[in-house]
Structure formats: structure tokens, C-alpha cells
Amino acid sequence: MLWKRIAAPCLVFVVALALAAPALAAPQDKAPSKVQLVKLTFDDKGYVVTPSTMTKGVPVKMEVDLGTVKGCMRTVVINAFNVKQTVKEGATTIEFTPSKSGKIDIICGMNMGKGWFTVVDPK
Ligand SMILES: [Cu+2]
Numbered sequence: 183m184l185w186k187r188i189a190a191p192c193l194v195f196v197v198a199l200a201l202a203a204p205a206l207a208a209p210q211d212k213a214p215s216k217v218q219l220v221k222l223t224f225d226d227k228g229y230v231v232t233p234s235t236m237t238k239g240v241p242v243k244m245e246v247d248l249g250t251v252k253g254c255m256r257t258v259v260i261n262a263f264n265v266k267q268t269v270k271e272g273a274t275t276i277e278f279t280p281s282k283s284g285k286i287d288i289i290c291g292m293n294m295g296k297g298w299f300t301v302v303d304p305k
Pocket residue numbers: 254255290291292293294295
């Protein structure tokens with residue numbers, strides 16, 4: 183019977199495809215590397231980063247609070263990571279990846295406002 187000779191290999195092929203499909207469909211890109219969310223505010227002493235410790239090599243999203251960070255303080259400079267960004271309404275996130283550990287300074291564009299945070303090596 184001809185149909186059996188054709189159907190059997192066909193069936194094997196279909197089963198093999200079904201088994202392979204989940205592997206093929208699995209996303210090839212790795213899970214997105216985690217992001218460190220921090221907040222930048224300003225008090226009577228200067229910039230305040232919360233939390234004040236970040237991990238080296240992990241991308242940072244720094245959300246700037248326009249309610250306390252005002253005027254020229256909105257030009258945020260982090261020389262260690264080549265960051266110089268002026269935030270404004272609708273664009274309050276500063277993104278960078280800490281490439282070295284230690285005490286990192288934040289200053290405003292005119293070197294008036296000051297603050298700092300700490301970067302630690304990954305565990
Ligand atoms: Cu300033």
C-alpha cells in the first residue's frame with residue numbers, strides 16, 4: 183500500500199517538527215539584563231541619590247525629581263561616566279552604565295550643586 187510508505191515518513195517528520203518547534207520558537211536573546219532604578223532629588227545639601235549604591239556594569243535608569251531638582255541643577259553631570267544631560271518636563275530619565283566602582287560625584291552644569299553615589303563591584 184503506497185499511502186503507508188508515504189504517510190509513515192511524513193508522520194515522523196511532523197512529529198520531529200512538533201518536538202523541535204518549541205526550541206525554535208524560544209527567544210534567542212537572553213533575558214533582558216536587569217536595570218537599576220534610582221531617584222535623583224535635591225535637598226539643602228545637594229543632590230541625593232536613592233538608593234545611593236549601584237552595581238558596576240548594570241544599566242542605571244536615574245529618574246530625576248523635577249519637584250526638587252530645579253534651575254541649573256537640572257543639568258546633571260556625572261563626569262565619571264560621561265553623563266551631561268539637562269532634564270525637563272517629559273524627559274526626566276538619565277541612563278548610563280557604571281563602568282567603574284567607587285565614590286562617584288554628581289555636579290550641576292555650573293559645578294555648583296553637588297552630590298555623590300557609590301558604585302560597587304558585582305558580587
Ligand atoms: Cu548650577
